[in-house]
Amino acid sequence: MARFDAFSELFDRYADIIDHRYRPWLEQVLPQQAGRALDAGCGAGRYTTLLADRCQHVLSIDVAERLLTIARHRHPHPNVTFQQRDLRDLSVAADGRFDVVLAVAVVHHLPDPEQAVRHLASLVAPGGRLLIIDMVRPSQRWTRPRIVRYAVAEATHELARRRSLPDAATVLRLRLHREWIAHITSSNAAPLDQVRCRYARTLPQAQLTELHASVGVYWQAPNQPSHPGRPPAGTPRSAAAEQAAGPVARRW
Numbered sequence: 001m002a003r004f005d006a007f008s009e010l011f012d013r014y015a016d017i018i019d020h021r022y023r024p025w026l027e028q029v030l031p032q033q034a035g036r037a038l039d040a041g042c043g044a045g046r047y048t049t050l051l052a053d054r055c056q057h058v059l060s061i062d063v064a065e066r067l068l069t070i071a072r073h074r075h076p077h078p079n080v081t082f083q084q085r086d087l088r089d090l091s092v093a094a095d096g097r098f099d100v101v102l103a104v105a106v107v108h109h110l111p112d113p114e115q116a117v118r119h120l121a122s123l124v125a126p127g128g129r130l131l132i133i134d135m136v137r138p139s140q141r142w143t144r145p146r147i148v149r150y151a152v153a154e155a156t157h158e159l160a161r162r163r164s165l166p167d168a169a170t171v172l173r174l175r176l177h178r179e180w181i182a183h184i185t186s187s188n189a190a191p192l193d194q195v196r197c198r199y200a201r202t203l204p205q206a207q208l209t210e211l212h213a214s215v216g217v218y219w220q221a222p223n224q225p226s227h228p229g230r231p232p233a234g235t236p237r238s239a240a241a242e243q244a245a246g247p248v249a250r251r252w
Contacts, residue, residue, distance in 0.1 A: 006179040008066035012044040014174040021212040034099040040087040041106030045071030052077040061085040097125035108189040117202040126224040132217035137189040151175035
């Protein structure tokens with residue numbers, strides 16, 4: 001989301017502070033070795049490095065130009081290609097399939113999260129893994145007092161954990177940034193029960209793990225079917241339809 005260009009450096013510092021919430025789960029579910037990987041919505045490349053250490057080649061994409069600039073500067077790897085692209089523009093016909101598809105804090109940015117999940121699943125090679133960290137919001141809608149209350153609580157927690165006033169200040173600055181508030185109040189993040197329903201409809205065989213204000217989603221694509229040309233059993237319905245009909249240019 002281009003909105004992140006307004007606070008890209010601040011967001012990268014914030015992401016470093018909260019990295020402990022997601023990295024242990026990712027290290028557990030990522031394969032030790034793989035071929036091609038996709039980091040869809042890579043941001044500043046924080047988790048691209050995890051993929052680069054385990055995969056032969058990584059395609060890392062994001063729509064935020066400044067975050068990509070940070071990623072290229074801080075996380076250069078010979079087996080990583082950074083591109084400014086929208087994940088909705090990726091296709092099997094143009095980009096092939098990937099053994100690992102990773103999307104951290106991305107799905108809720110899209111206008112149709114369920115279609116985003118199906119699209120990501122369609123890019124996974126047979127037997128490959130789709131790993132999503134999907135954000136969860138409180139059951140009640142965001143209001144200004146609630147936003148301030150959550151910001152103060154998070155800053156206080158990180159101050160106690162890291163014993164760093166600059167880090168606590170970073171949390172407050174990010175959480176109370178005008179563009180960040182616009183982001184969280186307009187995104188498609190949903191309460192936990194709705195997020196669970198989202199994946200029950202799109203990837204019923206996925207394993208869900210509750211993380212901090214988010215859900216980790218692990219899905220393994222079925223192996224190649226015995227009859228070539230027939231989509232694998234268990235393929236998300238819309239992805240199977242796309243395989244049968246061929247590539248269709250559209251936005252969702």
